[in-house]
Amino acid sequence: MMNSMLWWFVRISVLLGVGTVGTVLPQPSPAGTGVLIAKQPSELFPLTIIHLNDFHARFEETNAFSTRCKPDEGERCIGGYARVVSRVKSLQREYADRNPVYLNAGDNFQGTLWYSLLRWNVTAHFLNMHPADVMTLGNHEFEHGIAGLVPFLDVIDSPVVVANIDDREEPTVQGKYTKSVVLERGGRKIGVVGVIHHLTNTMGMTERLRFLDEVEQLRLELDVLKASGVQHIIVLSHCGVEIDRKIARELPDVDVVVGGHSHTFLYNGTTDAFPDDAEDTYPIVVAHPDGRTTLIVQAASYAKYVGRITLYFDEMGNVREWEGNPEYLDETVPQDPEVLTQLVPWRELVNVQANRMVGYSAVMLDNSDCSRGECNFGNYITDGYIDYFATEGQKNPNPNQWTEVAIAFNTGGGMRTSLRAGNITFDDLVTAVPFEDTVDSFDLRGSDILDVLEYSASRYGTTDMMQMSGMRVTYDLSRPIGERVVSVALRCQYCQVPRYESLDPERIYRVATGTYIRNGGSGYTMIPQRATNLLVGPVDITVLERYVQKMTPVITGTEGRITVIGG
Incomplete structure (x- = not known):
């Protein structure tokens, strides 16, 4: 009976945050801390x-x-x-x-x-x-x-x-x-x-x-x-x-x-x-x-x-x-x-820029699920990249294409906070996306995009997992490393009506992302090693501010861009 009582005492003490329990009995802590405090023995150094x-x-x-x-x-x-x-x-x-x-x-x-x-x-x-x-x-x-x-x-x-x-x-x-x-x-x-x-x-x-x-x-x-x-x-x-x-x-x-x-x-x-x-x-x-x-x-x-x-x-x-x-x-x-x-x-210096009203969101732009699959904030950011390249970022208009870049990605770590529904100020945007990356475009072979997605699958549960626009991917995390991408469909660039097509490993695709990932950040080293025809774009906060203004009220949701099996 005594051993049982002692076991429960030790168990409860550990759960409440007290260290190894010897002969010193724990005393109640000051109100509000939720921790038991051991009475300090004179022979121990604090x-x-x-x-x-x-x-x-x-x-x-x-x-x-x-x-x-x-x-x-x-x-x-x-x-x-x-x-x-x-x-x-x-x-x-x-x-x-x-x-x-x-x-x-x-x-x-x-x-x-x-x-x-x-x-x-x-x-x-x-x-x-x-x-x-x-x-x-x-x-x-x-x-x-x-x-x-x-x-x-x-x-x-x-x-x-x-x-x-x-x-x-x-x-x-x-x-x-x-x-x-x-x-x-x-x-x-x-x-x-x-x-x-x-x-x-x-x-x-x-x-x-x-x-x-x-x-x-x-x-x-x-x-x-x-x-x-x-x-x-x-x-x-x-x-x-x-x-x-x-x-x-x-x-x-x-x-x-x-x-x-x-x-x-x-x-x-x-x-x-x-x-x-x-x-x-x-x-x-x-x-x-x-x-x-x-x-x-x-x-x-x-x-x-x-x-x-x-x-x-x-x-x-x-x-x-x-x-x-x-x-x-x-x-x-x-x-x-x-x-x-x-x-x-x-604060007076900051407020010159901070309080400027950018737009309004009818929905919460949530970054809390970006490490485990699709999140609407990730959708919004990458959609903003595509909007730029389909409008003011069109450097070489072509009647056979609706945009210069049809697919974009960035990691969940690119969104540092969520934004609640309501007014969006410039300060809100900078706090959520503070890195001052440029929005860059480059060419990647389909097989290289597969490698990017396989690495993204390996980073499930971390902010290194990719969010995307113009891509639909299914991961099966029960499969061996390197074989977790089950299917990929990419939005066409050379088409007049955007649609999704199966990824072709040999085809060259134009891709957009931020500077950090383009330079191999978060372990995406295959991107700088294999990307070609790089064009450095504007700072991301400029692109996103204009996109918020254009899309107000923001109503972006999730729509099945990323499916995770076995997560």
């Missing part, structure tokens, strides 16, 4: 990690879709940098006796009109108002190349750590970051080592930088840190939760991985009042055969949450207990008054 990831230029409050909040339309305003700073400061005060460390896991650039207009300047200004103790770089810090990153690195007050970049051929960034830093808290040495996704060269303008395997480079740097007497190790990662799991499994000397990139929301308890559903518990726990434990934390994205976890270490430096949860930054969280004051002059 370390509190406060963390932010994937901020993406959300300087202002947002709505639940992470676009600019419109309270006059009844929207509930959450997040924003003033709330981030307010809550970080209060957490640093509340946990002052438990050795707080504030970390930023990257992707501070890009995501709203604030960044599109004001670039690194506004980002550095506000991050320096309350600097993180350590930060790493995300792939979107390379949005405007090395020239767009170096000035930021020159002025940012936080030490920047990345261990897996080879910069020998990019001297302009040399010396502007380190592989790791050592912090001291409570007489202990804490090593913080950074990593960025090894495929960042496919995600941004990284020029001559090389990105190396995360685990291999971490292993080398951990040896350096341990040799210097570091007692606790934090990996600050912008690699995504799956690579974070790999890091945790393969490197037992790591105590905690503080992550970003995948926008993963981890939480203990109910999320009914939040804009996100939890993908796993906070933290994810990886147990090692030698009895050590590595934890993984991440706090979604877009300044909706600030993460906070307190770890308790024994005299051997092993994590024995932990407690915490992301803090939801709803309207009850006060906004930092100094940040609010500083926002005013910058």
